[in-house]
Amino acid sequence: MYGYVARQPIFSADKTVYGYELLFRDGELNSFPNIDADEATSKLLMQHHLLMGVESITDNKPAFINFSADTLLHRFPTSINPASTVIEILETVPATPELLxxxxxxxxxxxxxxxxxxxxxxxxxxxxxxITYVKIDVLQFNILQISRYLRRIADYPLVLLAEKVETAEQFEKLKMMGFHLFQGYLFARPEMLKQKQLSSSKANLLALITEASKIELDFELLAGICQRDVGLSYKLMRFVNNSQFAARQPISSLKLAMVSMGEPELKKFIALLALANLADGVQDDRLTLALVRARFCDLLAVQKRLSSNPPSAFLTGLFSNVHEIIEQPQQFMLEQLPLQTEIKQALLAQSGLLGKILQLTLAFERGDWERTISLEQQISGIAELADVYQDAVRWADNILTQS
Structure with a gap:
């Protein structure tokens, strides 16, 4: 499935692109779907911001996004970056003290x-x-009405944005009246974009993967993510209770179960469980490969006494092909994750010691024995690669069976 978004450019007086208004669409017909404003905003942010970031859609220019009453009152905008997004308050939103x-x-x-x-x-x-921006539909009011209003608000340092500008004559008059930004068919119609869409459950899984890659875990946040997905909560509790790292007595709280495992192992566990469920139960060789690589890199790192928190080698192997599973460019995917610089460099350029371990993993997979021996000698201290790899394969099979 794909998610659709229309973006309409907003221009400065010199006709350069200042930013984009993003409009949710449910198909390639470039029309607004028959859903309420809250659902449209939520889908727009879930499918596009949480997956790749609105910055990638707007070429790092400001994104103007409509917010309705409920999304504002529930502070939904605070989940996005204030540097990249302008919050548009719809004209249908009641001007209440709560909104103020x-x-x-x-x-x-x-x-x-x-x-x-x-x-x-x-x-x-x-x-x-x-308020920073005031957007005025110039087809709804005549020049006299607009002029009177501008005089009334002259004391406020507002940026005036003219919507539905359709002629060059309108554009010139509006510039003379003090408008700073312009949007309308004179410049450009909304442009359709589409990208691979994740279901809400998969978005939760990616959120878990993101948290697992941070230096310090936020257990409250992890619990909150799980609470949005009953099935995921059940699987996590089942896995944790069956884990050798969990306490021997029954555990009634997911948070306590996580704490009992210890952060390094919990981070590995969360990342692999989330990834194992991205395929919705459908066996995918790319998924198996990611798990095998994660375990193989981790075991090699243990031999080199490189175990750390976060488990860098494990995450390097795990993320080596996640971009293929979720069908996103690797660099875009990594930009949205707070992975250590060393991990990102290993994935993008195969540099550093983690990069060498990843190179060795890939060479062993391909059966490139000359390259394998050379890398093994460079890293030093690695023994019985075949046995280590078989251990990784058995571990990955066990994980996929349980999940």
């Missing part, structure tokens, strides 16, 4: 807010101290 408090809070956290399709109603005046 949210806007004040978001503004204090560095988020930039925009009033979308602004209707000039005085009820919004109290929001203006927290």
């Amino acid at each position: 408090a949210v806007c004040e809070s978001l503004h204090s956290q560095g988020y930039k807010l925009a009033l979308d399709d602004h209707d000039f109603d005085p009820k919004w005046d109290q929001f203006l101290p927290y």
Whole structure:
């Protein structure tokens, strides 16, 4: 399945692209789906921001995204980077004291807010101290109405954005009136983009993988991710309770079960379990390969006394082909994960000691014995590669059987 998003450029007065408004779509027809605004915003962020980042869609320019009442009141925008996103408050959102408090809070956290399709109603005046952009539909109001409103808000340092600009004459008049940004068919229509889409459960799994790669685990956050997926919670508890690292007595709390394992082993466990479930139970040779590589690299690192927290060699092997499983460019995938620099360098350039271990793993897989012997001598201290690899294969098979 694929996720669809339309992006419409927003231009500066000199006709250079300033940013993009992102619009959720449910197919290639480039039309808004028959769903409510909350669902549209949630799907847009889940399918595009959480997977690859809106920055990759907007060429690192600001992304203007519509937020409805519920998504604002539940502080959903705080899950995204304030440096890359402009929060557009839809004209249908009630101007309540609760919303005002949210806007004040978001503004204090560095988020930039925009009033979308602004209707000039005085009820919004109290929001203006927290607003950066005012978007005005220039087909909805005549020049006199717009001029009167601009005089009324002249004391606020607002960026004026003209929507639905369709003619060169409109563009010139609006520039003279003080508009800074412009959007409309005169410049460009929304452009359709599509990318591989993850289900919400797979997005949760990737979130777990991300957390497992951090130096310090946030157990509360891990528990929160699991709570969004009952099936995942059950599998994690079952695995942890059956693990040699878990306490011998029955464990009633997922958080306590995780703590009992110890962070290094828990990180390996979370990453491999999440990856093992990305294929939705369908056997995938790429998945098996990722697990074998993870265990093989980890065992080699143990022989070299390189065990660490996070388990760098394990994660290097595990992430060596995850980008193929989720069908995303490797560099884009790695940009979204807080992996150590050494791991990223090993994956992208096969550099450093981790890179050498990965090279040895790949050479052994291919049966390139001349290269294998050369790398083994460079690393030194590695013994009985065939036995180690068979151990890794048995381990991976066991993991896939349990998951």
